[in-house]
Amino acid sequence: MVIVPEGMIADLLTREASFAAVETVFAAMAAGAAYNFPVVREAIGHEDALYGFKGGFDRAGNVLGLKAGGYWPNNLEKHGLINHQSTVFLFDPDTGRVSAMVGGNYLTALRTAAAASVSIKHLARRDAKVLGMIGAGHQATFQLRAALETRDFDKVIGWNYHPEMLPNLAKVAADMDVPFEAVDLPGLVAADVIITITSSFAPTLLAEHVSPGTHIACMGT
Template sequence: MIIVPEREIPDLMTRKAAFDAVEGVFAAMASQDAYNFAVIREAIGHEDALYGFKGGFDQAGMALGLKAGGYWPNNMEKHQLINHQSTVFLFDPDTGRVKAMVGGNLLTALRTAAASSVSIKHLARKDAKVIGMIGAGHQATFQLRAALEQREFEKVIGWNFHPEMLPNIEKVANEAGLPFEAVELDQLGHDADVIISITSAFAPSLLSEHVSAGTHIACMGTDTKGKQEVESALLARATVFTDEVAQSISIGEAQHAVGEGLIKESDVNQLGAVINGTHSGRTSADEITLFDGTGVGLQDLAVAASVVDLAIEKGVAIEVDF
């Protein structure tokens, strides 16, 4: 068995490699060459933690496995650890034997950012100039760095439940040579051509009335029953895309709009279909597009498999007899 510790990941996985892996997986899913297993995600009744498993099988890439982990909201305060903790396990699809164990914390951040970045590439207007960030935590910095590579953005605006955290994304904007402005949500929705929401909220912050025509929104924080980042009415206004339809309507942002009868399951489209060219994607400059990024196990397997290959190539993989 190969072990790739968390400490090795920063020198192995790049944003481009994560982007390519996620884009490929979305395309494979839409072509039915890859599928995800049912997600298990539960509150464990200890430390307010959410813990679960995401897995799948990519027959095109021959990646089989799962990611185990979740969200421990007290980690930073109590242990100086990031709140999201996870590990990816890969198995040999020919024999079922365990193949690799890979640190999943940075990989999760990179693949989540890659997913929203893929949605921006395929759905946002080509002339998008202002990007709005809702959320300013650890994941938000990865989201913004990846997103800025997809369009010629000229300004970053942001809002967070805790305004004192906004310097996290202001720093990323400044590193890219872009101005940053802290704004209220109504201004953010009005001014932004692209909006990324990356929070762990259970009540919507962005309302439909906030959002201007032609905006692309990537909702990246809702991955559990009850979570919600944007008003359900916004999905009714938008053309909705997702990574996995089943997850979108059960644990993703679409769960609320479907539950309230504002949209149907058939209104939720796979982003992979746009990548493959079987869905037209954005059809006008005024259309609102929304990507519901629920986070699928296949994303984790794709980036982990890539890391294992690189770790072996660079001689940093640890091999154990298991």
């Protein structure tokens, strides 16, 4: 069995490779050659954590695996760790034997961002120029960077439940030489593409916040 610790993932997996892998498996799913298993996700009654399993089989790529992990909302404050924690397990499809255990935190961040950016590449209008963001936490920075690498947006607008976190988005936009503006929720009507990435269970993005023809990539709870 191959064991790949979390600390090695950033040196082994690029955003470009993540995008290509997700795009390939999405195409396989559309062709009926890959599928996800039903998700198991439960509140464990400790530390307000949600824990679960996500698995699937890619027949085209001959890949069988699952991700075990979840969301610990107190991690950052109590332990200095990111709130999402996960580990990926791969299995030999021919025998069922475990073949790899892989640190899943950075991998999940790249994969989640790639999923949104693949959808933007193939489904957003070709003339989309304004990118809207709901959420400004750890994962939101990955979502934003991947989207800006996928399309040439003229501007990023963003809203977050905690406005003091919006500089996280502004920094990524500045790194990519794209102007950023904080807006209220109704201001998102100016967006051609909207990415949501929050852990909120409350409804946030409503119909009156979205213009006709806007592509929406929803991630999170």
